Amino acid sequence: MDTDGDFTAYVAARGQTLVRSAVLLGWSLPEAEDHVQTALMRCYSNWDKVTAAADIDAYVYRVLLNALSTSRRRKWWGERPTAELPETSVADAADQVAVGAAVRAALKRLPEQQRTVLVLRYFADLTDRQTAKALGIPVGTVKSRLSRALTELSNDDHLADLPGNRSTP
Amino acid sequence: MNETQIRELLETAGQDIAAEPIDADSLLAASRRSARTRRLVQVLSVSTAVAVIVALGLALIPRGSDPQKPSTEPVTEERLAPPGMRLVGMNGVAVAVPEDWGTNQTRCDVAVENTVVFDKGTHRWCRLAPFPDVSSVHLVKASSLSGDYWRAQVDHFEAVNGMRVGIAPVRPNSCSTGIELPCTGAPAGAVVITAEDLVIWAESPDEPLAREVLASVRLIPAGYTTVPDVVGMAEAKARETLEQAGLTVADDVVCRQSDGGPWVELCSDVTGSDVPQGGVVPAGSEVELLFSSGQLAPGARLLSHRRLEIFVYGSSSCPELADSVDSAANNLVTVHVSQHGGPICTSDLRPNRSVVTLPANIDTGQPISLTLVRAYAASHPYNAVLKPPAPFTPPSPEATRWLPCTRDDLVVFLNRSAPATGTSLRMAARSWVDSRDGQRYVLTDKSANEAYAVILESDGTPRVIFKLRRWPNGGWAVEAFGECRR
Known part of the structure; x- marks a missing residue:
């Protein structure tokens, strides 16, 4: 087994998605990058276990969620340095930017448990079973949280107002 | 809202996040270091736990119990050194020393803390009074001055761990050997391995410790190697030396700038490796080079009109300034700097700036290999490659x-x-x-x-x-x- 090769290939393939998932879970980009790197480094030290788990994504996301939750417990994130300069963060009203900002805002309004399940299931593309493994909860709980999250989002006025009326049921 | 719609929305939101691809190679290097540290911590934790359990067990054994009763401690994997000790070696031979001992903690060749000392040659004009409470182990060539002395003290030869070893028993230091050896009166002894041109001598106020260290002499196990001395070398030489010893050198170099900015910090000398000289590690292990603090390394940058700006840190009242600029083929430039002013100089380590004009044969549109030679340390020049400035792009x-x-x-x-x-x-x-x-x-x-x-x-x-x-x-x-x- 080529641990280094496997690890590098995994980072190259999934690194950006992990960072974006962490941002969608409510972290700033620099924080997300830090936590993803921390999680990946932890995974590397147990890479044999990661690969033996047969569900690499579920394992890595579990480590990442642990890192995020540890970090949230340990630190007060009263200060949030931004990755972009203030000017650039005031975006034009381009459709994509508006959709992105609205979706992130809608995700923030969801309870954390629902948000996590939603991001893992529909953004990180984990299966119900993988999501359950990553969160350490039963598959049934994943499904019920997903259902509630989708209902919440359907009732979110901000999403309903998006260009193209994407959220119309 | 259905699954397809939320997937689309999340995908759009994800694309909107300016996450850059993670540099997998850098992360791999950092992960390796982290894993190595983790393993070390685990080993230390286990060792400590075992030591505590054993100590507790011994304390709890009833006085009347049978001392011959076999130990119930499980046999674990083979250890290179006893618990609390680490192996240090040279010329294929190693001894175990306490883990908390440093390496080459000396001044004027005299150990100032408990330490392993590798033969660096003798400073005849620099001696300190010995430190009587300090323990040390010295690994020296048999042909060196102290090697000569200890070879003369050999009492007998015996086979130790498969080697023929000359034994100079640990005795109180008689202080009759002149200034070439520390003379603290602390017990000292040696083992002489002539076949490997090596003498290991130990000195300690704790006589059993000196005996224990010397008794642990052994050949370095197959598949292991020792970390060579790289202190004071330029980066390329240090890499070559470590690689020749069968080690892998980490790519991270702290003093090198990689942001493409016009300032280039000239890489200063290697101050060591993360595993100190003499450390016994598995062949192929990754070792990281450590450099001197970046601030004291000089810097350089190209200015307009073929000018080159150099700064070096030093005395502001006796600044080091550029004296001459030489050039050679392949866009090589050598700048010589020397100290001006005096005789009394402040030691405030301020940046002293010089601007020189590049010789006509230097192409400023191509990378320039710069060597900076400071008069007081001409044998240790600094090197850097200056890239031509990026073309100006009008800002948005x-x-x-x-x-x-x-x-x-x-x-x-x-x-x-x-x-x-x-x-x-x-x-x-x-x-x-x-x-x-x-x-x-x-x-x-x-x-x-x-x-x-x-x-x-x-x-x-x-x-x-x-x-x-x-x-x-x-x-x-x-x-x-x-x-x-x-």
């Missing part, structure tokens, strides 16, 4: 406000030692910003190992730009800063 209107604060403004390099492990980017930035009146700051760019941030005035005008770097131990520290131009 949105960027105009930020244009006055660029990486070119990073002109003050901070002299600091490694940050504490675990110092996060935010902790390092916040702490530094707090030391400058606690202004608001924003991160403007970040990669795996580098970040830039700007301190803002209350109206959002950039005031100071600073650069942070992630050190090999994972901690972040501010490396340089500069006032934004108005």
Whole structure:
């Protein structure tokens, strides 16, 4: 087994998605990058276990969620340095930017448990079973949280107002 | 809202996040280091736990119990050294020393702390009074002065761990050997391995410890190697030396800038490796080179009109200034600097700036290999490759406000030692910003190992730009800063 090769290939393939998932879970980009790197480094030290788990994504996301939750417990994130300069963060009203900002805002309004399940299931593309493994909860709980999250989002006025009326049921 | 719609929305939101691909190679290198540290901590924890359990067990054994009763302690994997000890070696032979001993903790060849000492030659004009409470183990060539002395003290030869070893028993040091050996009166003895041109002598006020160390002499096991001495070498030579010893050298070089900015820090000498000289490690292990603090390394940058700016740190009252510029084929430039002024000089380590004109045969449109030779250390020149400046790109209107604060403004390099492990980017930035009146700051760019941030005035005008770097131990520290131009 080529641990280094496997690890590098995994980072190259999934690194950006992990960072974006962490941002969608409510972290700033620099924080997300830090936590993803921390999680990946932890995974590397147990890479044999990661690969033996047969569900690499579920394992890595579990480590990442642990890192995020540890970090949230340990630190007060009263200060949030931004990755972009203030000017650039005031975006034009381009459709994509508006959709992105609205979706992130809608995700923030969801309870954390629902948000996590939603991001893992529909953004990180984990299966119900993988999501359950990553969160350490039963598959049934994943499904019920997903259902509630989708209902919440359907009732979110901000999403309903998006260009193209994407959220119309 | 259905699954397809939420997938689409999340995908769009995800694409909107400017996450850059993670540098897998850098992360792999950092992960290796982290894993190595983790394993070491685990081994130490297990050793400590076993020691505590054994000690507790011994304390709880009833006095009348049978001392011949076999131990119930499980046999674990083969250890290279007894618990609490580590192997250090040279010429294929090693001894076990206490783990907390340093390496070459000497002044004028005299051990000032408990330490392993490798033969560096004798400073005849520099002697200190010996430190009677200090223990030390010296690994020297049999042909050296102290080797000669100990070979004469050999009492008998015997086979130790498969080697023929000359034994100079541990005895009180008679102090009759002149200035070439420490004369503390502490018990000292030696083992002589003539076949390997090696003498190992130990001295300690704790006589059993000196005996224990010498009795542990053994050949370095197959598949292991020792870390050679790289202190004071230039980077290329140090890499070559480590690789010849069967080690892999980590690619991270702390003193090298990689941000493409015009300032190039000239890489200073190697101050060692993360595993000290003599450490016994598995062949192929990764070793990291450590360099002297970046601030004291000189810097250089190309200016317009074929001018080259050099700065070196030194005395402000006796500045080191450029005396001459030589050139050679392949765009090689050598700048010689020497100290001016005196005879009394302050030792304030200020940057002294010189601007020289490049010789006509140097092509400033191509990378220039620069060598800086300081008169007082001509045998240790600094080297760097200066890249031609990037072509000027007119700023977009949105960027105009930020244009006055660029990486070119990073002109003050901070002299600091490694940050504490675990110092996060935010902790390092916040702490530094707090030391400058606690202004608001924003991160403007970040990669795996580098970040830039700007301190803002209350109206959002950039005031100071600073650069942070992630050190090999994972901690972040501010490396340089500069006032934004108005």
